[in-house]
Amino acid sequence: MRTSRANILGSCMKNENKMNYDFSNRIVLVTGGTGALGRAVTSAFIESNATVISSYVVDKEIESLKKDSKPMLQLVKADVSKEDEVEKLVSDILVKYGRIHIVVNVVGGYLGGKSVWELDEKIWDKMMTINLKTAFLVSKHVVPQMISSKDGKIVHISSKTALKSSGYDSAYAASKSGLIRLVESLSEETKESNINVNCIMPNAIDTEANRTAMPTADFTKWVKPEDLANVILFLCSVEAKVITGAAIPTYGIG
Template sequence: MPPFKEKTVLITGATGNLGKAVACAFDALGTRLVLVGSRFETLDAAYPSLKPHHLKLAADLTDKAAAARVVAEAGQTSGRIDAICAIAGGFHAGKPVHETAPADWDRIMEMNVSTMLNVVSPAIPGMIARKAGKIVTVGANSAAKGAANTGAYIASKSTVMRLTESMSAELRQYAINVNCVLPSTIDTPENRQAMPKADPARWVKPEDLAAVIVFLCSENAVAMHGALVPVVGLS
């Protein structure tokens, strides 16, 4: 039996470039997918011909109650959640720290931290009860240190990384693996448009980053706990 056959993987940010690449990689392995996006319209556009055993759910994951409902419906429909790929998030930059408005701080923390915590927190008790589970979060290679005009983004991704390490320390005794990937620039149409003079051949392809995420959800990564895995291509 393939390693992911009869497993259920919940993917947030499923309508984005990385989310779609991760979904495609797991689908090829026979995995049951719970694909979570902000709206059913974008989910339907991203997955127009979804297999019957997959599930599409729409919710604002910055809303704790809405995220909890998604986790509950995913568990009821699929029986359990074996792995969570917490991909939902976003990027915001352009102003120095002292000029960043409180609303901008709150927005980027909600996008990158709350969307992760609001999904994994209600799913963890079930994983503890089964003594099994995989959680993969998405930090950023750039968040290893501060940089000009990206303070809020770096702070949010650094928070994701520290929370990943903390959850790993708390959950490894229950055979739950919690790890984080640290991509550099991902080769997406949006990044190509935003940086037309850059060389995208040096960036990370979504499919290559997806392969690392799939590995971290596999039993081959059973000994990895709290790892922050750089995935940087040639950059």
């Protein structure tokens, strides 16, 4: 059967902004699902027929998700910087669903603007906690059941800054760089168990909070949360089965 060039081009044009995935019967844990990127990732998985458990910390942040809530979305309050809460979160999911197939760890944050000699130890500790410790704890408690099942996908969120700091962001840059090393180590430790572990490295993400913080920036060069969600879904799909231990640049083309 011959397919015309016009038909091929037409098909590509219809799907140029979004790939269609089917994550039916897949249990997905999204940590930090109430932020701009977390909401985009959660919505993308739900649209792709996954069952999503989205963790949050601040009650008021879940209102927007509740409005669009669907039967395949479960919201769970959990501070994933605390090991006992991570352990309970994972245990409860396993009791209810039996498996966690996919984890997208979106929890993170940025504090900068200080030189190393001006930086308060509390800021250093906070960056290490929310950007690196959370990834470690979530991975630690999710991976064993993935190893038992010989299947799993894990995606963390690093940053372009992990590769090259512009200064005045040492704690953030160090935490995101450490996250890449965590991904590399974990991918080596789990590759015989058919588990893919990767991270993406965005630059500035086009969110309301970032626009408020940087009102004079050129927003057209920023990457939208929905575009990052598309990359994450690809990394969690069977099409990306050969990718593991990777730090994927997602800077945009502006």
